Amino acid sequence: MTDKYEPVIGLEIHIQLSTDSKAYSSDPASYGAPPNTHVSPITLGHPGTLPFVNKKVLEFAIKLGLACGCDLRRENQYARKNYFYADLPKGYQITQDTTPICTGGEISFKTKDGADHKVRLTRIHMEEDAGKSIHDQDPFNTLIDLNRAGVALLEMVSEPDIRSSEEANLFVTEVRKLVRYLEICDGNMEEGSLRCDANISVRPKGTKKFGTKVEVKNMNSIKNVQRAIEYEIKRQVEVLESGGTLYQETRNFDAVSGTTTAMRSKEAANDYRYFPEPDLGPVIITESFIEKIRSLIPALPAELFKKYTEEFGLSSYDATVLTENKDFALYFEDLTSKTKNFKSAANWMIGPVKSYLNENAAVINEFPIESSKIAEIIALIDNNKISFTAGTKQLFPELLKNPGKDINSILIELNLIQESDANSLKPYVAKAMAMYPDKVIEYRSGKKGLLGLFMGEVMKLSGGKADPKVASKLVKEALDEGI
């Protein structure tokens, strides 16, 4: 049934900026303080107070705009969006209406089948957060905490370019990765630093006209964004298929039941009566300011992905895992400045390093071993000084225990150095052949698969230290000699 319809989805993402102070006043913007301790007369909307623009908010907005390829507005104005609600003491939100700082641009990501997908952005503008209303602690009153009121936000609005819940998931994932790379927001959806609203409609496949749009709010994780959209598409298709009518409305997502319920209809919607904010003068952004900020932008995940797949020859899977987290990617960047075996470096990151982080619920900045030491292990393996197994199963765990320890002394202590000298390996080969004289005959009469058996014995006799390349050559030579 759903197959007959095509969903059309646009997302609005509120990005709470990790500035120290609020957008238009200097009270602290940090999360988790006791209620109503991060407030000021400006936040409280007292008469006679005047707002003041936080320069960092502009920098962060420009950073995000540059990263998304937006057009940056040189002359910025602020606007008042008027509505009355208890968590908004001024009676209006300072935002941008007709002059958003960023217009256009796009977010691109890889879909599951590896294709490049782009979602166009309508705009990104600067605004401020509201306070928090607590409805469930007092039966007769709503409690108001204004710590969050005035905290800086960027609102990113996408074009209705998204066609499935999976694409919405990938879009939000990419935005979250981007704001974390740019270090403008911690991207924590559970704490509300990144919030997503979705505008969803469905239309019969092949038609151009948009269906009736429903806005869904309150999705506090990427998984819930996907669930809410899936539910809403199904609901809308069912209404249409049963001959019903859809209304333009705002619906609330309930994570427990996985459903959406009507919140308020647009008929009774507020008329926000936007007008220019006379308390904040215009902000003119100069080319040199933009260039200064451009120089602060780190390598972004998409660029690193390209570098890893095209220059380093890694798979898209490897590149995706390596770029998922900025600090993880930075460690890899550091590592690959010390070794040229990129594939091996990637395997170390995705294998032993990542397993260690997962097992210890740690982040890469807590990883004890320096990248130079991982590079050293890679070189030891590449030069046949130690076996791969000795590197991963013995040297690496020992270094985790004693990160400061000198690698050479560990090699000696644990006796890990491979024997690659032919003269010292030859006795093992002779012994292995003496152990299985019948197998030697079988081999010589054509059963070449028995080579593995002799190799295994040589490795065992050498205590795992024989360099397999040299040993295998010797075994083969010794066996073939008698043919």
Added chain:
Amino acid sequence: MQINDEIIDKLSNLAKLEFNDSEKQEIKADLSRILDFVEKLQQVNTDGVEPLIYMNEDVNVLRTDEAKITISKEEALKNAPLKDSDYFKVPTVLKSGQS
């Protein structure tokens, strides 16, 4: 501009205020007077005149991002008609979430 009951109802809804009938009549008269005054300004020819938004010509009045606590919680709550030791209290509002 004619102020009718419909406009008064819409404005009071937006302002979250309630008026009884006699108050409505008073407000209607007040608003009509205010609008008549503003309409007089409309007679002035403003072709080619940029709208005045700002009272001075300052641009780029920016603040460095430094957090400061200027008042205490007790001071913040001091003027609230309804409060407890931590929160402002308002009559229960149905959850309607604004963004």
